[in-house]
Amino acid sequence: MKTTKKYLLPDQEIPKMWYNVLADLPPLQPMLHPTTREPVKPSDLEPLFAKGLIEQEFSTERWIPIPEEVRTLYKIYRPTPLVRASGLEKALDTPAKIYFKNESVSPVGSHKLNTALPQAYYNKSEGIRKLTTETGAGQWGSALCIAARHFGLDTEVFMVRLSYNQKPYRKVVMQTYGGKVISSPSNLTQAGQKILAEKPNTPGSLGMAISEACERALSTPDTRYTLGSVLNMVMLHQTIIGLEAERQFEMAQDYPDTIIGCFGGGSNFGGISLPFLRHQLAGKAKFDLIAAESSGCPKLTKGTFRYDYGDTVGMTPLIPMYTLGCDYEPAAIHAGGLRYHGAGAIMSQLLKDRIIRAVDIDQEECFKVGILFSRCEGIIPAPESTHAIAATVREALKAKEEGREKVILFNLSGHGLLDLNAYESYLNGQL
Numbered sequence: 001m002k003t004t005k006k007y008l009l010p011d012q013e014i015p016k017m018w019y020n021v022l023a024d025l026p027p028l029q030p031m032l033h034p035t036t037r038e039p040v041k042p043s044d045l046e047p048l049f050a051k052g053l054i055e056q057e058f059s060t061e062r063w064i065p066i067p068e069e070v071r072t073l074y075k076i077y078r079p080t081p082l083v084r085a086s087g088l089e090k091a092l093d094t095p096a097k098i099y100f101k102n103e104s105v106s107p108v109g110s111h112k113l114n115t116a117l118p119q120a121y122y123n124k125s126e127g128i129r130k131l132t133t134e135t136g137a138g139q140w141g142s143a144l145c146i147a148a149r150h151f152g153l154d155t156e157v158f159m160v161r162l163s164y165n166q167k168p169y170r171k172v173v174m175q176t177y178g179g180k181v182i183s184s185p186s187n188l189t190q191a192g193q194k195i196l197a198e199k200p201n202t203p204g205s206l207g208m209a210i211s212e213a214c215e216r217a218l219s220t221p222d223t224r225y226t227l228g229s230v231l232n233m234v235m236l237h238q239t240i241i242g243l244e245a246e247r248q249f250e251m252a253q254d255y256p257d258t259i260i261g262c263f264g265g266g267s268n269f270g271g272i273s274l275p276f277l278r279h280q281l282a283g284k285a286k287f288d289l290i291a292a293e294s295s296g297c298p299k300l301t302k303g304t305f306r307y308d309y310g311d312t313v314g315m316t317p318l319i320p321m322y323t324l325g326c327d328y329e330p331a332a333i334h335a336g337g338l339r340y341h342g343a344g345a346i347m348s349q350l351l352k353d354r355i356i357r358a359v360d361i362d363q364e365e366c367f368k369v370g371i372l373f374s375r376c377e378g379i380i381p382a383p384e385s386t387h388a389i390a391a392t393v394r395e396a397l398k399a400k401e402e403g404r405e406k407v408i409l410f411n412l413s414g415h416g417l418l419d420l421n422a423y424e425s426y427l428n429g430q431l
């Protein structure tokens with residue numbers, strides 16, 4: 001480990017507004033209603049989501065104020081550090097400069113709290129009493145449970161069966177925060193019963209858990225559904241990452257040319273890259289924006305761009321997105337947060353228009369660099385985040401081959417301290 005430089009903004013300088021990239025893009029193809037196939041109207045979504053969030057989903061305002069109550073809670077862990085990864089640079093002997101934004105310092109260990117807090121806030125302010133959701137690795141579920149607790153709301157979390165069994169401690173985190181955790185597919189919903197009848201031994205998937213959580217929200221009074229990625233409003237909330245990073249690069253007197261994030265539904269990658277992209281869309285800068293997905297669930301590199309459901313049974317609106325098909329069953333990789341069949345509409349359109357590019361990386365390479373990063377920087381990364389690190393290492397080594405400088409920024413979306421069984425398997429050669 002080598003002493004690394006850290007750039008921290010003063011508390012009072014955390015952003016007062018989120019950036020909405022929809023103000024600077026041509027209109028996206030609309031979401032379609034699952035039964036009529038007509039464009040979805042904001043009112044169609046009201047049984048599922050809080051109105052304040054629906055408004056953000058459809059908004060084309062460039063800057064959206066962060067409510068003061070949310071900003072106060074952000075201050076518990078924000079601003080997060082921008083760190084120069086000098087140890088990793090040295091280990092790779094690269095001319096590239098590598099920086100990472102450390103979202104693992106949040107109390108739940110990932111970037112997911114950035115959207116859980118506003119989602120709980122808007123529901124609370126509209127008189128909702130209970131939230132439902134799904135979770136893969138448990139990161140989103142943990143974030144929502146504590147955010148809901150801050151606002152006095154109950155939470156019901158459908159946790160993908162594979163993770164429920166692989167990651168028992170994440171379940172305990174959610175329960176500690178007061179959430180109710182159900183292994184999905186379950187017998188609690190018709191969607192779950194149908195899936196269990198057809199595939200009793202399924203490892204579950206995010207798509208299945210979403211079907212269950214939506215059904216519960218629709219059938220329980222004063223209850224709404226929440227989603228930790230994919231939606232436009234989630235990309236919006238996550239822009240706080242990139243907005244802070246931009247100010248921190250001013251402190252570092254440097255500027256990135258390559259921006260990298262791992263990719264599940266697109267929220268942490270969108271969050272770090274969209275605020276920078278706005279300068280490119282205004283013709284003032286040019287970036288190499290790289291989404292790093294898992295080769296166990298490669299929707300960006302092997303999927304097709306088309307309308308598809310966000311869940312397995314076809315309850316959600318149809319979203320224009322890169323998808324592997326809503327009934328796709330991802331490989332049983334440890335990066336649970338990357339096991340989702342589709343990509344959010346904004347990031348999908350940007351890929352279609354070649355404004356971003358994508359790479360897919362296998363689990364072996366990811367854990368190898370995850371361990372290298374741990375030893376160089378002292379932080380054990382989440383299995384999801386190792387994909388961003390692996391893509392960063394590839395770019396840094398390319399810079400070395402080409403003998404040119406490069407300034408890479410990647411998002412460390414979370415730490416892996418509750419994923420140690422995955423590291424154990426890797427270290428024992430049993431991945």
Ligand SMILES: *Cc1c(COP(=O)(O)O)cnc(C)c1O
Nearest residue numbers: 139229264265266267268337414
């Ligand atoms: C959920 C999660 C992801 C993937 O989701 P995105 O919406 O693509 O960001 C990545 N990393 C961590 C740590 C996560 O919890």
